[in-house]
Amino acid sequence: MPPIDTNCALQHDYRKPREGAYIIALNRTRRSRRISHWDDDTVGAYELASHMTQLIADRRLTHTQSMLETCLHAHIERWKLDTIHWSSITKRLAHPSYLRIIGLARNFTDYEVERALLREFQTDPDHWFAALTAMTGEDPVRPEHDFDEAVDAWLAWGREKGII
Amino acid sequence: MEAKFPKLHAGNYQICSPKNPRYNCIAYANGDERHWWEHPTDAGYGGRYYWPPNIANTLEGWAAIFVAQGYETTNNYGIEAGFEKVAIYVDLVDLSPSHVAKSDGHVWKSKLGGGYDIEHHSLDLLEGDQQDEYGIVGQVLKKATVQ
Numbered sequence: 001m002p003p004i005d006t007n008c009a010l011q012h013d014y015r016k017p018r019e020g021a022y023i024i025a026l027n028r029t030r031r032s033r034r035i036s037h038w039d040d041d042t043v044g045a046y047e048l049a050s051h052m053t054q055l056i057a058d059r060r061l062t063h064t065q066s067m068l069e070t071c072l073h074a075h076i077e078r079w080k081l082d083t084i085h086w087s088s089i090t091k092r093l094a095h096p097s098y099l100r101i102i103g104l105a106r107n108f109t110d111y112e113v114e115r116a117l118l119r120e121f122q123t124d125p126d127h128w129f130a131a132l133t134a135m136t137g138e139d140p141v142r143p144e145h146d147f148d149e150a151v152d153a154w155l156a157w158g159r160e161k162g163i164i
Numbered sequence: 165m166e167a168k169f170p171k172l173h174a175g176n177y178q179i180c181s182p183k184n185p186r187y188n189c190i191a192y193a194n195g196d197e198r199h200w201w202e203h204p205t206d207a208g209y210g211g212r213y214y215w216p217p218n219i220a221n222t223l224e225g226w227a228a229i230f231v232a233q234g235y236e237t238t239n240n241y242g243i244e245a246g247f248e249k250v251a252i253y254v255d256l257v258d259l260s261p262s263h264v265a266k267s268d269g270h271v272w273k274s275k276l277g278g279g280y281d282i283e284h285h286s287l288d289l290l291e292g293d294q295q296d297e298y299g300i301v302g303q304v305l306k307k308a309t310v311q
Contacts, residue, residue, distance in 0.1 A: 016295045085168055086279040087188045089213065089265055092278075126185045126278060127200070129212075145212050146198045147186040153207040 033124040070105050072116055075101050081127060091129050105135040112161045121151045129154065165280070168296040169289065177284040185278035189247050190226065193250050193264040194233075199280075201295035212291045223302045226261045235305035241287055246270045254302035256293050263290065263298035269309055 079097040086092050105113040114135060117128040129150055133139045140153040157163040165179075166172050184197075186211065190203040191214070202213035203221035219225045227237070230250050232278045241251065246269055253263040265274040274290060290298050 069235045083277070084183065087190070087277050087298075089200060141212055143212060147200065147212075148198075150212055 073102050098120050102131050102134045115163050118164045167270050170294050171289045177282050179280045181277045181281040189264045189275045193266045199260040230305045233308045238306045240303050241304050243267050248309050250302045251287050251304045253298040256299040
């Protein structure tokens with residue numbers, strides 16, 4: 001398996017210039033409101049530029065989201081491949097990809113990482129309990145649950161939250 | 165799997181079950197296919213794992229689990245008809261237990277982490293420090309097979 005491009009924090013690189021651009025645009029808008037002698041062509045050009053800026057920003061966000069999803073699934077596959085023969089959960093959970101998956105959750109806004117792991121429970125279950133607890137702060141698994149019951153508990157949690 | 169355990173090749177092992185994350189090698193050696201056995205100080209991460217009470221996560225601790233079931237230490241690392249055996253592997257770096265194989269008197273059997281159950285001809289096939297190899301066999305215990 002090729003090395004994963006772990007540069008998953010790119011969204012921040014996008015966000016910072018976007019935040020800066022937003023402030024510049026805001027200042028320009030305020031300034032433009034003070035200018036009363038602008039003609040219709042100037043206002044039209046400004047609106048067109050504003051519209052195009054928004055289109056580019058949306059496209060960048062979509063692109064970043066897509067990169068993050070690719071990165072997430074690459075880390076899931078990497079973790080499974082690298083650790084499947086390890087007898088220690090402690091070691092498996094300390095694998096860099098497992099930790100990165102937990103870290104990626106903060107870059108998503110609609111439970112995408114949680115949803116991906118719950119889908120894993122449905123198709124190829126593995127020990128994602130700790131990651132889900134770390135990301136959500138919740139633990140629907142009871143002490144008496146075995147593996148299958150723990151999986152079922154998390155899936156029920158996901159349905160209750162409307163995530164799956 | 166040969167990529168992860170370089171000494172394995174067609175002819176000296178066979179896969180006996182699909183991959184299964186429900187249980188690990190020490191659970192398998194104890195006949196438990198419903199739980200992953202993990203020392204409690206290491207397993208508080210939201211999953212539920214089993215570990216026998218008052219057992220340390222050391223070679224001596226793992227051996228004690230089997231001694232409590234009537235196993236005795238042996239220096240014979242081979243398969244012996246009429247005896248069940250368990251072989252505890254230890255990591256070459258920190259000598260912590262890394263794997264258990266069991267024998268029913270005919271062949272060695274191992275559960276490879278969350279992966280396959282396999283039968284293998286000898287203990288050394290999983291020994292070494294390459295890829296996922298489990299280190300070295302630190303202790304073998306045996307008990308007479310119940311007729």
